Structure formats: structure tokens, C-alpha cells
Amino acid sequence: MELAEAKLKFIEAWGKLGSEWGINRTMAQVHALLMISPEALTTEEVMAELSISRGNANMTLRDLIDWGLVEKRHKTGERKEFFYAEKDVWTIARCVAEERKKRELTPIIKILDQLAEVDGDTKDPAYKTFKTTVTDINKLANNVNKTLDTMLKAEENWFFGSILKVFK
Amino acid sequence: MELAEAKLKFIEAWGKLGSEWGINRTMAQVHALLMISPEALTTEEVMAELSISRGNANMTLRDLIDWGLVEKRHKTGERKEFFYAEKDVWTIARCVAEERKKRELTPIIKILDQLAEVDGDTKDPAYKTFKTTVTDINKLANNVNKTLDTMLKAEENWFFGSILKVFK
DNA sequence: TTAAACTTTCAAAAAAAAATGAAAATTTAG
DNA sequence: CTAAATTTTCATTTTTTTTTGAAAGTTTAA
Numbered sequence: 292m293e294l295a296e297a298k299l300k301f302i303e304a305w306g307k308l309g310s311e312w313g314i315n316r317t318m319a320q321v322h323a324l325l326m327i328s329p330e331a332l333t334t335e336e337v338m339a340e341l342s343i344s345r346g347n348a349n350m351t352l353r354d355l356i357d358w359g360l361v362e363k364r365h366k367t368g369e370r371k372e373f374f375y376a377e378k379d380v381w382t383i384a385r386c387v388a389e390e391r392k393k394r395e396l397t398p399i400i401k402i403l404d405q406l407a408e409v410d411g412d413t414k415d416p417a418y419k420t421f422k423t424t425v426t427d428i429n430k431l432a433n434n435v436n437k438t439l440d441t442m443l444k445a446e447e448n449w450f451f452g453s454i455l456k457v458f459k
Numbered sequence: 460m461e462l463a464e465a466k467l468k469f470i471e472a473w474g475k476l477g478s479e480w481g482i483n484r485t486m487a488q489v490h491a492l493l494m495i496s497p498e499a500l501t502t503e504e505v506m507a508e509l510s511i512s513r514g515n516a517n518m519t520l521r522d523l524i525d526w527g528l529v530e531k532r533h534k535t536g537e538r539k540e541f542f543y544a545e546k547d548v549w550t551i552a553r554c555v556a557e558e559r560k561k562r563e564l565t566p567i568i569k570i571l572d573q574l575a576e577v578d579g580d581t582k583d584p585a586y587k588t589f590k591t592t593v594t595d596i597n598k599l600a601n602n603v604n605k606t607l608d609t610m611l612k613a614e615e616n617w618f619f620g621s622i623l624k625v626f627k
Numbered sequence: 628t629t630a631a632a633c634t635t636t637c638a639a640a641a642a643a644a645a646a647t648g649a650a651a652a653t654t655t656a657g
Numbered sequence: 658c659t660a661a662a663t664t665t666t667c668a669t670t671t672t673t674t675t676t677t678g679a680a681a682g683t684t685t686a687a
Contacts, residue, residue: 329584
């Protein structure tokens with residue numbers, strides 16, 4: 292396969308994966324484009340490569356910066372801003388995990404904590420089922436949370452190492 | 460908090476979480492409703508509880524069955540179908556992991572395998588960056604895949620156990 | 628200063644996703 | 658068989674999400 296074709300396929304696949312996981316397709320595509328670019332790109336270049344508008348490119352790049360996946364760079368003598376994506380896959384994975392933890396896991400745990408305090412009649416099946424379900428989900432969420440915390444502190448390559456033996 | 464209020468909040472929160480993770484909000488809400496229902500519900504009841512149309516309820520319940528999260532049940536003497544959700548949180552987590560692995564991880568690995576075979580000039584930075592990025596993502600994806608495989612075979616309660624010590 | 632280069636904003640438009648509901652299909656009791 | 662009960666389908670509508678692009682805002686070189 293040619294590099295040009297492969298690039299397009301990668302951008303498309305990354306966009307699709309993103310959208311399946313609740314990430315805006317264009318944001319995932321811009322991320323893909325920058326990940327495979329050795330050099331930082333300008334807004335103009337991103338717009339041209341992906342055929343998107345200036346406004347879209349600007350907002351998407353801002354979001355990627357908020358996620359910690361992309362950084363602004365400046366070149367001496369150039370007035371324009373350049374955008375460069377983190378390329379280390381483990382660092383990328385950490386960023387995503389950290390952000391999603393903050394944006395989604397922490398808020399839902401807060402709600403589950405409140406819901407676990409619902410009061411009612413222990414003999415009422417509706418109450419029992421509600422309480423049990425919410426409590427169990429809460430426990431799972433807290434375990435995911437703790438595991439992520441530990442994982443995020445872990446060595447860069449824990450994932451590529453032999454963690455698998457744990458489950459032996 | 461009253462049970463009725465708590466139920467509504469739970470359904471709302473579960474729907475929101477679902478939509479953040481690329482799951483149709485209504486599907487997540489129907490799932491939430493069934494998870495906290497001690498008894499299997501009819502399509503009519505789901506429609507009424509969530510104020511959704513028959514068509515929507517029908518398709519959503521079908522999807523939940525496809526995910527392995529809900530099953531059809533029949534009551535003797537009743538002609539209608541009833542829907543009952545799996546309540547064990549670990550089993551639910553396995554179902555979701557298994558489905559998403561099948562629907563999203565396996566396909567992307569297939570594509571990454573193809574893309575890793577792109578040919579080009581080793582001295583070309585664009586080629587080098589592409590190759591490295593794709594290869595690294597591929598490695599990570601394969602490790603996630605293997606870890607999920609092992610996890611899915613694991614004991615019901617591995618997650619609630621002391622897996623955390625692994626990362627010590 | 629100031630004007631050109633560049634970036635950001637956001638109301639409006641377009642596109643995508645989800646929901647509706649009535650007709651068609653299916654099932655089953657009698 | 659047959660007709661009532663129930664489920665499924667899917668063209669259309671509605672809602673939600675995403676994108677556009679031009680105007681406003683900002684920065685900087687001279």
C-alpha cells in the first residue's frame with residue numbers, strides 16, 4: 292500500500308473509532324493527522340488535509356489541546372501557530388484515561404453515592420433491587436477509579452510488559 | 460431521597476453516561492430501567508415509564524438483547540413478551556467488554572495490521588512517523604485485546620478482589 | 628499608531644442520529 | 658381457519674450534533 296493511501300485509511304479508521312466511543316469524528320481525524328505528521332502543522336494545513344472549515348479546525352484543535360493530546364508550537368520567524376501531537380502511545384493512552392476519568396467517572400460516582408442513600412422499605416422488592424444495583428455499580432465504579440489511579444501512576448510500559456501473568 | 464426520585468435520577472445518569480460512550484441514550488435508559496426492576500417488564504411498561512414510542516422501545520429492546528444484557532421472558536397465561544435485565548454487575552461488564560471488543564477492537568486491529576505493511580522510504584520522515592505510530596498503536600491494541608481475553612475468562616470477582624496489588 | 632496577519636467566536640445552516648407511528652407481519656387462542 | 662393480540666418494520670419527522678463562514682477580536686511588525 293502507498294503511504295498516501297495508508298494515511299487516508301488511518302485517518303478514516305481513527306475517526307470511526309473515535310465516533311464509536313463518543314469522540315467527535317473530526318476531532319479524532321485531526322488527532323490522527325497530527326499523530327502521523329513528523330512536523331507540527333498549521334491550521335491552514337489541517338483545514339486543507341481534511342477539507343474542514345477554519346472555525347471547525349480552530350475549535351477542534353483547541354479541544355485536542357484541552358485533552359492534552361496536542362500542543363501549540365511556534366517557529367522562529369513565523370507568525371503562525373503550529374500544532375504538534377504527542378506521539379508516545381502510552382502517554383496518549385494516559386491522557387485519554389485521565390480526561391475520561393475526570394469528565395465521566397468522577398461525576399457518575401458522585402451521583403451514585405447520592406443514590407445509594409435512598410431510603411425505603413427493605414421488604415419492598417423495588418427498593419431492594421434498586422439499592423443492590425446502585426450499590427454494586429458504585430463498587431465497580433470505585434474499583435475502576437482506583438485501578439485507573441494506580442495505572443496512571445505506573446511505569447510507561449506496564450501495558451507492554453507482562454501484566455497478563457496476573458490473570459494466569 | 461425518595462425511591463421514585465432516585466429511579467429517575469439513575470435512569471437519567473445512566474443515559475448520560477451511555478451517550479458519552481457512544482451508546483444511544485434511550486438504549487442506556489431502557490437498560491437502567493430494567494436493571495432496577497425486580498420483575499420483567501412489557502414493552503408497554505417501558506414505553507410508559509420512559510415516554511417513548513412503540514417502535515423505539517421495540518428496536519431498543521432488540522439491541523439490548525443483541526448485547527446480551529436483556530432477555531425475553533414469558534409468563535404462563537400471558538401472551539405478551541416480558542423483558543428482564545441481567546442484574547449481576549460483573550456479568551454486565553463482561554457483556555459490554557465482549558461486545559465492544561468484537562464490534563470495535565477486532566475490526567481496528569485488522570485495519571492496523573494492513574496499515575503496518577505500508578511500504579516507503581525508511582529515510583522519509585513522513586513514512587517513519589506513520590510506520591512508528593501505526594505499529595505502536597497496533598501493539599497497544601493487541602495488548603488490550605489479550606488483556607480483555609484473559610479478563611473475560613477470569614473469575615467473577617477479580618475486579619472486586621485485590622488486583623490492585625499488581626501495580627503496587 | 629496602524630494595518631496586515633492571524634485567531635476566535637457564534638448565529639445560522641447542514642448533516643447525522645434518533646424517534647415516531649401507522650401499516651405490515653406474525654403469532655396464537657378459540 | 659380466522660380474527661384479535663401482539664410485534665416488527667421503515668418512510669417520514671424531529672431532535673441533536675456538527676460544521677460553516679463571515680464578522681469580531683487579537684497580535685505584531687514596522
